[in-house]
Amino acid sequence: GAVVSQHPSWVICKSGTSVKIECRSLDFQATTMFWYRQFPKQSLMLMATSNEGSKATYEQGVEKDKFLINHASLTLSTLTVTSAHPEDSSFYICSARAGGQSEKLFFGSGTQLSVL
């Protein structure tokens, strides 16, 4: 199956700093990538949908100035948490949808963000 690589897997940062998370599709071109947030023992909450070459579409309640998403190529999307605060601590997961397999979603391994 298709592989989605997500880095870093775990990051600890000080409050007020920015953190960038990368999501790469390794063996396919991802026309669409999704970013999710997951709290312990809860479901995935969709934060935003990014399409290559265009602005991301954010879900209601998600601050687009705080969670910057860039999808500059068909294999890379990045999520930057700007001026992170402890309440931003969470597990972030990216996923990618292959153009030729539009009904399948491939997931990265996730990033645990801890803001001190």
Add this chain to the structure above:
Amino acid sequence: AQTVTQSQPEMSVQEAETVTLSCTYDTSESDYYLFWYKQPPSRQMILVIRQEAYKQQNATENRFSVNFQKAAKSFSLKISDSQLGDAAMYFCAYSNTGNQFYFGTGTSLTVIP
């Protein structure tokens, strides 16, 4: 709006036995896809099984099978001959042709040796 409901927060099964996880969804569309994803303690999301709504035949993948009832908007997952490695969170998901994925709240499955 599409919603996915999993009414069983936790389930347990004896090793080698069979367990069924429930999922219902709400949609007004006729063309869509349904999925079951597994999330083990590693937290990597793994696709277990997929069903196209236009297919009447229930999907099967080895020990995993679904009972897809389109009229009732029900999509349950049956795990046969349960193994210890099946212990995980299971998420039911719905996807329409408009690029949207919706996940249920998950069912935590415990496999008892």
